[in-house]
Amino acid sequence: MCSAVAGDSRHPEREAVSALADDFVTELREWLAIPSIGADPAHHADVHRSATWLAATLRRDGWPRVEVWDAGPALPAVFACWPSDDPEAPTVLVYGHHDVQPVDPVERWHHPPFDPYVQGEELFGRGASDDKGQVAMHLLAVKAHLAATGRTTPNVTIKLFVEGEEESGSPHIRELLDTHRDDLACDLVVFTDTPLYERDAPTICTGQRGVIGGEIVFTGGSSDVHSGRAGGGVPNPATALARLVAALHDDEGRVQLPGFYDDVVPPSDLERQDWAALPFDEAAWLAHNAGGAQATAGEAGWSTLERVWVRPTAEINGLHSGYTGPGLKTIVPASATAKISFRLVPDQRPEVVLEQLREFVGKHTPPGVHAEVHVRGDGAPPYAADVTHPANLALHEAYEVAFEQPVRFSRTGGSGPAALLHAWLGVPVVYLGATLPDDRIHAPNERVVVPLLLKGAEAAAVLWRILPERLS
Amino acid sequence: MCSAVAGDSRHPEREAVSALADDFVTELREWLAIPSIGADPAHHADVHRSATWLAATLRRDGWPRVEVWDAGPALPAVFACWPSDDPEAPTVLVYGHHDVQPVDPVERWHHPPFDPYVQGEELFGRGASDDKGQVAMHLLAVKAHLAATGRTTPNVTIKLFVEGEEESGSPHIRELLDTHRDDLACDLVVFTDTPLYERDAPTICTGQRGVIGGEIVFTGGSSDVHSGRAGGGVPNPATALARLVAALHDDEGRVQLPGFYDDVVPPSDLERQDWAALPFDEAAWLAHNAGGAQATAGEAGWSTLERVWVRPTAEINGLHSGYTGPGLKTIVPASATAKISFRLVPDQRPEVVLEQLREFVGKHTPPGVHAEVHVRGDGAPPYAADVTHPANLALHEAYEVAFEQPVRFSRTGGSGPAALLHAWLGVPVVYLGATLPDDRIHAPNERVVVPLLLKGAEAAAVLWRILPERLS
Numbered sequence: 038m039c040s041a042v043a044g045d046s047r048h049p050e051r052e053a054v055s056a057l058a059d060d061f062v063t064e065l066r067e068w069l070a071i072p073s074i075g076a077d078p079a080h081h082a083d084v085h086r087s088a089t090w091l092a093a094t095l096r097r098d099g100w101p102r103v104e105v106w107d108a109g110p111a112l113p114a115v116f117a118c119w120p121s122d123d124p125e126a127p128t129v130l131v132y133g134h135h136d137v138q139p140v141d142p143v144e145r146w147h148h149p150p151f152d153p154y155v156q157g158e159e160l161f162g163r164g165a166s167d168d169k170g171q172v173a174m175h176l177l178a179v180k181a182h183l184a185a186t187g188r189t190t191p192n193v194t195i196k197l198f199v200e201g202e203e204e205s206g207s208p209h210i211r212e213l214l215d216t217h218r219d220d221l222a223c224d225l226v227v228f229t230d231t232p233l234y235e236r237d238a239p240t241i242c243t244g245q246r247g248v249i250g251g252e253i254v255f256t257g258g259s260s261d262v263h264s265g266r267a268g269g270g271v272p273n274p275a276t277a278l279a280r281l282v283a284a285l286h287d288d289e290g291r292v293q294l295p296g297f298y299d300d301v302v303p304p305s306d307l308e309r310q311d312w313a314a315l316p317f318d319e320a321a322w323l324a325h326n327a328g329g330a331q332a333t334a335g336e337a338g339w340s341t342l343e344r345v346w347v348r349p350t351a352e353i354n355g356l357h358s359g360y361t362g363p364g365l366k367t368i369v370p371a372s373a374t375a376k377i378s379f380r381l382v383p384d385q386r387p388e389v390v391l392e393q394l395r396e397f398v399g400k401h402t403p404p405g406v407h408a409e410v411h412v413r414g415d416g417a418p419p420y421a422a423d424v425t426h427p428a429n430l431a432l433h434e435a436y437e438v439a440f441e442q443p444v445r446f447s448r449t450g451g452s453g454p455a456a457l458l459h460a461w462l463g464v465p466v467v468y469l470g471a472t473l474p475d476d477r478i479h480a481p482n483e484r485v486v487v488p489l490l491l492k493g494a495e496a497a498a499v500l501w502r503i504l505p506e507r508l509s
Numbered sequence: 510m511c512s513a514v515a516g517d518s519r520h521p522e523r524e525a526v527s528a529l530a531d532d533f534v535t536e537l538r539e540w541l542a543i544p545s546i547g548a549d550p551a552h553h554a555d556v557h558r559s560a561t562w563l564a565a566t567l568r569r570d571g572w573p574r575v576e577v578w579d580a581g582p583a584l585p586a587v588f589a590c591w592p593s594d595d596p597e598a599p600t601v602l603v604y605g606h607h608d609v610q611p612v613d614p615v616e617r618w619h620h621p622p623f624d625p626y627v628q629g630e631e632l633f634g635r636g637a638s639d640d641k642g643q644v645a646m647h648l649l650a651v652k653a654h655l656a657a658t659g660r661t662t663p664n665v666t667i668k669l670f671v672e673g674e675e676e677s678g679s680p681h682i683r684e685l686l687d688t689h690r691d692d693l694a695c696d697l698v699v700f701t702d703t704p705l706y707e708r709d710a711p712t713i714c715t716g717q718r719g720v721i722g723g724e725i726v727f728t729g730g731s732s733d734v735h736s737g738r739a740g741g742g743v744p745n746p747a748t749a750l751a752r753l754v755a756a757l758h759d760d761e762g763r764v765q766l767p768g769f770y771d772d773v774v775p776p777s778d779l780e781r782q783d784w785a786a787l788p789f790d791e792a793a794w795l796a797h798n799a800g801g802a803q804a805t806a807g808e809a810g811w812s813t814l815e816r817v818w819v820r821p822t823a824e825i826n827g828l829h830s831g832y833t834g835p836g837l838k839t840i841v842p843a844s845a846t847a848k849i850s851f852r853l854v855p856d857q858r859p860e861v862v863l864e865q866l867r868e869f870v871g872k873h874t875p876p877g878v879h880a881e882v883h884v885r886g887d888g889a890p891p892y893a894a895d896v897t898h899p900a901n902l903a904l905h906e907a908y909e910v911a912f913e914q915p916v917r918f919s920r921t922g923g924s925g926p927a928a929l930l931h932a933w934l935g936v937p938v939v940y941l942g943a944t945l946p947d948d949r950i951h952a953p954n955e956r957v958v959v960p961l962l963l964k965g966a967e968a969a970a971v972l973w974r975i976l977p978e979r980l981s
Contacts (some may be wrong), residue, residue, distance in 0.1 A: 206837075246737065250837045258800035263951055265718065265923025268852050269822035270813045271795070271802040275847075276754060276825050283755030286748065323743070328730030328843060330743040332877030341742045350741035353748050354840050359827035360848055365678075365722045365885040367850045367924075368826050371800060375747075376832055378839045380740050405804030413837040451737025452839075479735055 048438070049185035050498035054491050057180055061494075062160065062487060064094065065173045068135075069153040069162040075112050075136030075205050084201050087135045088113035091172070091199060098176060100197075106217065111209035112136060112201035116220060119179065121194045127508050128194040129501075130223035132458060133172035133230060134203035137164035138479045145481035158488055165485040166476035171229045172199055174471060174490045178497035185498060192501050196223060200454075203230070206414050207454045214461040224508070225428050226458045227497075231449045231470040236486065238315055239440040240447035241432055242468035243308060243424050246346070248452040249387035249416030250354065250378030253278065253398055256407045261359060261368040268369055272405040275358040278373040281401040285351050289337040292351045292379075294393040300384045304347045304448075307424055311445040312342050325475035346448035350380040380450060387416030420456035420466060421448075428467050431507035432500055439496035469497055520910070521657035522970035526963050529652055533966075534632065534959060536566065537645045540607075541625040541634040547584050547608030547677050556673050559607045560585035563644070563671060570648060572669075578689065583681035584608060584673035588692060591651065593666045599980050600666040601973075602695035603941075604930060605644035605702060606675035609636035610951045617953035630960055637957040638948035643701045644671055646943060646962045650969030657970060664973050668695060672926075675702070678886050679926045686933040696980070697900050698930045699969075703921045703942040708958065710787055711912040712919035713904055714940035715780060715896050718818070720924040721859035721888030722826065722850030725750065725870055726881045733831060733840040740841055744877040747830040750845040753873040757823050761809040764823045764851075766865040772856045776819045776920075779896055783917040784814050797947035818920035822852045852922060859888035892928035892938060893920075900939050903979035904972060911968035941969055 046052065073087035074080035088105045092115050095103045100117045107113035115135065140150040140163050148154055153162030164170070175197065182191055198221060202208060214221065234240035255274040262271065287293055322341065323330050335344040344350075354377065359370030379390050395410050402408040422429055424446050436444040455466045471493025477483045518524065545559035546552035560577045564587050567575045572589045579585035587607065612622040612635050620626055625634030636642070647669065654663055670693060674680055686693065706712035727746040734743065757765055764770075794813065795802050807816040816822075826849065831842030851862050867882055874880040894901055896918050908916040927938045943965025949955045 248737070248839060250839060252837075258795075258802035260800040260952070262798070262800035262802065263923065264822070264824045264826065264850060264852060265720070265921070266946070267799040267802065267817055268824045268922060269807050269816040269820055270805055270922075271799045272804065272806040273824055275828050276758065279751040279754035279825065279828070279847075282748060282751035323730075326734070327739040327743045328732040328734035328841075330730035330734065330739065330841075330877060331879065332744065333742055334744040334875070334877050335741050344741040345739060348741055350736070352736045352740045352745055352839070352841055353751065353830070354736065354838055355831035355833045355842065356747050356751070356828040356845060357830075357833040358825070361827045361829040361846070365724075365848060365850060366826055367720060367722060367824070367852075369800075369802075369824055370827065373828060374833070375751075376837060378736060378837060380736060403806070405802060405806050407803065449737070450740060450742075451735065474738070480732070 050181050050495045053181035053184035054177060054495045054498065057177055058491055061173065061177045062155065065160065065170060066153045068169050068173065069164050070151055072151045073136050073164070074139050075202055076139055081112060084112045084136055088115050088201060091115045091135055094176065095197070098180060106213065109209065109212060111213060114201050114213060115197070115199040116217065117197040119191055119195045121192060122190040126193050126505050127224040128196060128222070129225045129227050129504070130196040130198055130221055130462070131175050131227045131229060132198050133175065134168045134200040135172060136201045136204050137169070138167065138204050142481065147482055158486055159484045160487050161482060161484045163483050165483055166472040167478035167483065168203070168230045170485040170490055171470060171472060171493070174494045175229060175497055178494040178501070181494055182498040182501045186502055193504050195501065196221065203453065208414060210454050210457060214457070221462060223462060223464055225464055226462060226466040228453070228455045228458070228466050228468050229470055230453055231468045232472040232474050232476065233470065233489070234315055234447045236473060236489065238445070239436060239442055240445045241429065241436055242449050242470060243429070243446045244383070244421030244448045245419065245453055245455055246450050247381035247385065247387060247417050247419035247456060248378055249381065249390055250376070251410060251412040253281070253375045253377060254372060254409045254411065255402070256372040257369070257405065258371050261371050264367040264369050271369060272403055273369050274373040274406055275370050277403050277406050278358065278375055281398065282353055282375055284401055290335050292349065294351070294390065294397045296393055297349065297390065300386065300389070301349060302383045305424060308446050312447065314445060315342070315447065317342065345450035347382050349382050349385055352378055352380070354378055380452070381419045383419045383421045385419060387418060417452040417454060418456035420459055422465060422467055426465050427507050428465055428504070431504050432467050432469060434503065435496040435499035438499050439492045469493065522653050522967045525653035525656035526649060526967050526970065529649055530963055533645065533649045534627065537632065537642060538625045540641050540645065541636050542623055544623045545608050545636070546611050547674055548611055553584060556584045556608055560587050560673060563587045563607055566648065567669070570652060578685065581681065581684060583685060586673050586685060587669070587671040588689065589669040591663055591667045593664060594662040598665050598977050599696040600668060600694070601697045601699050601976070602668045602670055602693055602934070603647050603699045603701060604670050605647065606640045606672040607644060608673045608676050609641070610639065610676050614953065619954055630958055631956045632959050633954060633956045635955055637955055638944040639950035639955065640675065640702045642957040642962055643942060643944060643965070646966045647701060647969055649966040650973070653966055654970040654973045658974055665976050667973065668693065675925065680886060682926050682929060686929070693934060695934060695936055697936055698934060698938040700925070700927045700930070700938050700940050701942055702925055703940045704944040704946050704948065705942065705961070706787055706919045708945060708961070710917070711908060711914055712917050713901065713908055714921050714942060715901070715918045716855070716893030716920045717891065717925050717927055718922050719853035719857065719859060719889050719891035719928060720850055721853065721862055722848070723882060723884040725753070725847045725849060726844060726883065727874070728844040728879045729841070729877065730843050733843050736839040736841050743841060744875055745841050746845040746878055747842050749875050749878050750830065750847055753870065754825055754847055756873055762807050764821065766823070766862065766869045768865055769821065769862065772858065772861070773821060774855045777896060780918050784919065786917060787814070787919065789814065817922035819854050821854050821857055824850055824852070826850055852924070853891045855891045855893045857891060859890060889924040889926060890928035892931055894937060894939055898937055899979050900937055900976070903976050904939050904941060906975065907968040907971035910971050911964045941965065943968070
């Protein structure tokens with residue numbers, strides 16, 4: 038089940054990937070068995086084990102330089118470099134991560150999340166898709182590239198930067214980039230943490246939304262008040278916060294922060310044409326992407342794909358106020374909290390949107406209520422690649438070789454450190470992924486479709502072969 | 510500290526109360542040591558102990574008929590009857606309760622809540638004010654009445670009905686009233702579970718608001734959704750619920766349920782005049798009644814006292830949706846819940862308001878969101894006494910004797926079974942209370958001011974003496 042079409046001499050990379058496929062799955066299962074849950078301090082030792090496993094595997098594969106970066110407060114990242122013997126060859130930096138999401142609710146897994154197992158074409162386990170599977174795909178790609186070309190060093194200088202804190206929002210990535218600026222210097226970043234559009238519609242991602250978030254806390258009195266005593270005579274922070282939340286969007290679903298859309302850049306015509314050509318089945322999209330939501334909804338005048346890819350949002354992620362246990366407690370709550378996050382699109386900036394939020398909250402805080410805005414982290418800026426850049430065109434060519442289908446451009450509505458890598462390293466970022474939106478990342482029963490990882494590895498191997506010429 | 514002015518022959522009831530005061534405090538402390546927390550099944554045995562204690566005390570005091578009603582699912586109520594030897598004497602039913610509120614957060618008590626202690630004029634302990642202190646006050650009043658008049662039976666037939674589930678919303682009171690309709694038959698209910706307006710402004714309560722409540726649950730998908738995946742493309746139940754909550758009130762604070770104010774009866778001119786004459790210090794009111802709220806607020810066109818006494822409200826008691834832990838989780842929540850309760854005024858009816866709520870929720874549920882309204886219990890109807898009824902005038906006379914100050918009429922914004930007693934027994938209800946709004950009932954460090962209980966006992970004793978003549 039793990040073999041691509043074998044023995045195809047017109048496709049040397051495919052042949053090489055095929056020969057390595059069984060070992061690839063065996064090795065990946067070994068890595069997936071390590072519960073590297075970065076968000077849980079009880080599993081930090083496992084994040085270290087995961088880094089050690091990856092470093093040892095890279096050394097065994099022949100990578101000449103392999104380092105575990107575990108100084109400072111960050112969970113360990115793995116860095117490796119395999120220089121091309123051609124001093125003129127471009128340098129690419131492959132980005133991925135080896136930390137994984139928590140597994141709650143663990144009772145909804147059909148099989149233990151860290152006892153990875155294969156069923157048909159699927160490999161199940163936490164991290165199979167996000168992101169160990171895709172990092173392992175790159176290890177396989179480099180081996181296949183060397184085998185297919187008969188080279189002893191890659192045709193491009195390949196650097197690998199596998200972070201250990203992505204699922205925690207990459208809180209220390211700026212320090213890592215600063216400390217290792219020379220190590221990470223490159224001509225191109227290949228970002229490997231995004232999915233294809235769907236199995237029968239392979240796509241190349243060209244951008245991610247940014248994100249920034251925090252919480253709004255409204256406080257009335259210093260303690261909850263019996264509503265028979267004072268109800269009707271004092272501000273209710275829960276009601277006040279609800280009124281603020283209601284004012285966040287107009288009736289057309291447009292976000293009402295002052296100036297929120299001022300910096301938004303529309304997507305290119307080429308991308309829009311590609312999106313219009315993608316199959317879209319609303320019921321299937323809701324089932325696979327939207328947790329069984331019963332209908333689409335959102336900003337008027339945009340399609341669902343546009344809403345989740347290139348339109349910014351304001352989402353309430355959580356609400357808490359007063360009494361939430363069984364039955365009823367007739368109080369006026371002392372306080373109310375809303376967790377809120379914004380997905381951002383180019384060229385919005387997290388720090389600007391935060392200022393807009395503070396202004397909005399100030400304007401919507403009624404007398405007798407005290408408001409606080411707590412920000413969580415620095416957020417992630419949005420990023421969109423130039424789809425006409427030679428690297429993206431080369432990637433497109435490599436995908437069409439591997440997938441043997443028309444390949445289109447797409448985006449993803451999620452966020453990641455692509456924009457940061459772009460800003461700090463000063464080079465373009467392209468996205469190379471081969472997972473699926475319905476891999477249940479961050480959810481029970483995460484899986485990856487192995488034949489797609491093999492195609493992804495083939496595409497990467499082809500890319501390493503053709504990239505120097507395409508960039509010249 | 511526990512003595513009223515002693516040896517005053519113009520005030521035989523005061524003299525009698527004074528002579529019994531020390532024993533009264535000793536006995537009340539014994540009762541307060543029993544943690545009869547009705548809401549906590551772990552304390553149900555204590556509710557039984559509390560009932561047994563009360564029944565034994567009543568028997569010792571000479572009440573000829575004493576029963577503990579503990580058949581059926583209700584926590585035990587205590588019933589007692591002391592018939593007058595005058596067959597023409599009116600029958601009064603004194604209502605109170607012996608269950609108490611939970612004590613959380615127990616760490617904020619300066620002294621253990623069930624180790625009652627006296628400090629100056631105050632007696633501290635859970636239940637001291639709400640409602641054991643006031644029930645004990647009536648036991649004292651009957652003894653003082655007999656001592657002051659030299660009678661061996663009271664001048665009115667006195668029945669005592671001390672419920673064990675008031676703090677749980679009296680869920681079985683209808684069954685009790687039904688089962689014991691003959692036992693409870695009377696000409697007047699004296700309801701003893703409300704406070705004075707303030708220490709220097711003694712008042713007679715003439716009404717309570719009603720209450721009905723439940724929760725509104727909005728559901729979108731079957732699970733939370735990653736906001737990078739679907740955010741902007743699906744309905745957000747938290748946002749949708751906030752928009753519903755925001756629509757509950759207009760900008761003037763008026764509740765927007767259809768027909769909400771249709772049945773509201775304004776208070777009498779006499780009461781309004783009395784309220785205007787009451788001292789009102791906003792800062793003190795906020796500190797004592799409103800948990801340190803920073804400002805008053807509410808329906809335009811009404812004073813704070815009117816807002817909390819005779820205007821109906823819609824209060825959000827709790828909100829819960831999505832992620833509420835530390836940090837941020839960028840999800841579109843699957844569901845959102847609001848706990849909501851309404852304080853009602855005559856002649857609103859709980860079941861009518863519930864129908865209005867259902868209609869309102871239906872109208873404010875957006876496409877793709879499923880709404881449910883869960884109701885908690887039957888609620889309590891509002892009640893207002895006729896301030897010109899001879900029983901209220903007699904009560905007013907008795908209060909002025911005891912307090913030696915002008916006594917005015919007031920209301921309370923809380924709720925209780927007064928309207929039910931009125932409806933089931935078919936007789937007027939008057940309120941006889943001697944506690945204070947800042948007794949911290951339902952909160953840590955509950956206390957009662959002992960000299961006020963003694964004045965209340967004196968007022969009750971005077972009432973028993975004068976009532977037959979005033980009602981004739």
